[in-house]
Amino acid sequence: MPINEIRDTIQGTIEIGDDGRGYMTRKINMLEGFRNEIISIDVFNDNLTFRNEVGYTEPTAYQVYISPYPIQPTDELWGPQDSQLPNSGPMAGDEQVLFKMQEMTKSAELNTSNLQPLNQFPSKQLAATPTNTWYSSHVYLTVLLWGQETVECSIKYSLFMKIKQTKANSTSVAMGQYKEFLDSQARLLTDTMVSYDPLDVPGYTFPMWKYGGIRPEIMISGTTALRYFNRVAAAANQEMTSRGALETAYQQATGMVNFDAAFGDPADNLPEWITLMDVAGVTSGELRQYPPPLKFFDNGNTMML
Numbered sequence: 001m002p003i004n005e006i007r008d009t010i011q012g013t014i015e016i017g018d019d020g021r022g023y024m025t026r027k028i029n030m031l032e033g034f035r036n037e038i039i040s041i042d043v044f045n046d047n048l049t050f051r052n053e054v055g056y057t058e059p060t061a062y063q064v065y066i067s068p069y070p071i072q073p074t075d076e077l078w079g080p081q082d083s084q085l086p087n088s089g090p091m092a093g094d095e096q097v098l099f100k101m102q103e104m105t106k107s108a109e110l111n112t113s114n115l116q117p118l119n120q121f122p123s124k125q126l127a128a129t130p131t132n133t134w135y136s137s138h139v140y141l142t143v144l145l146w147g148q149e150t151v152e153c154s155i156k157y158s159l160f161m162k163i164k165q166t167k168a169n170s171t172s173v174a175m176g177q178y179k180e181f182l183d184s185q186a187r188l189l190t191d192t193m194v195s196y197d198p199l200d201v202p203g204y205t206f207p208m209w210k211y212g213g214i215r216p217e218i219m220i221s222g223t224t225a226l227r228y229f230n231r232v233a234a235a236a237n238q239e240m241t242s243r244g245a246l247e248t249a250y251q252q253a254t255g256m257v258n259f260d261a262a263f264g265d266p267a268d269n270l271p272e273w274i275t276l277m278d279v280a281g282v283t284s285g286e287l288r289q290y291p292p293p294l295k296f297f298d299n300g301n302t303m304m305l
Helices: 170-183 198-204 222-229 243-253 272-277
Strands: 003-015 021-029 034-045 061-067 099-104 116-121 138-146 152-167
Touching (some): 003 021, 034 061, 034 170
Antiparallel strands (some): 003 152, 061 138
């Protein structure tokens, strides 16, 4: 399990397009057939920070990504509510993102109160400990820019990664690379929340706060337990129950009840959780009365039918 250090840079001059956006990326090749685990990672802006002077031609915001495949712009907005920028890269929690750093250096109105400070994912504390893994034989360093149209910007970023590479079997590598390739496909919009009126929240969750304590539960009686588990002497008399009675009890134990009522039917002394220990033939259907006879080879081994 060798530990390798990767030092690389992405630098050059990029012209902001008519839509106020710029894009540049760099591919870093690695060895094939390994499981790559990031031990620590850091990205450094060799141009220092961007300023907020009127007429300054640097971009107003940037995002830096490290990912197994090139980052695709989405339809997401990002930034403060009054100065949001279009076509952000994927969110930091996206599966394809190994590292993300962003900063908004100049809002639309040049209002310093709207500026977004530098932040990154994973945080500086987590970036110094083992974080993400991937199987592809390459990573991409991608920079997304937002700024003044048709203005040329000089971009200089340095990358440092300490990686533990573990030899993996071909199946794991193939499945990992296939997953990373699928994850890299552009997901233009993400909406994962469920929105409730705060006054309705108790109705959408467990309303036991109205009653206090835990949800009631039917306990199994001693007689039923003995009858079910058959924990009696071999020659002792024992109470028997029919298959139909057991089927009825299981059906009643899994029936719907009111939210403040106990699961199961008290009349049968059979709680709902007993169905986890069901026996074959009670709920799965009839058993064959006469199973196929066993056949044996001459050496005594069972012949599989």
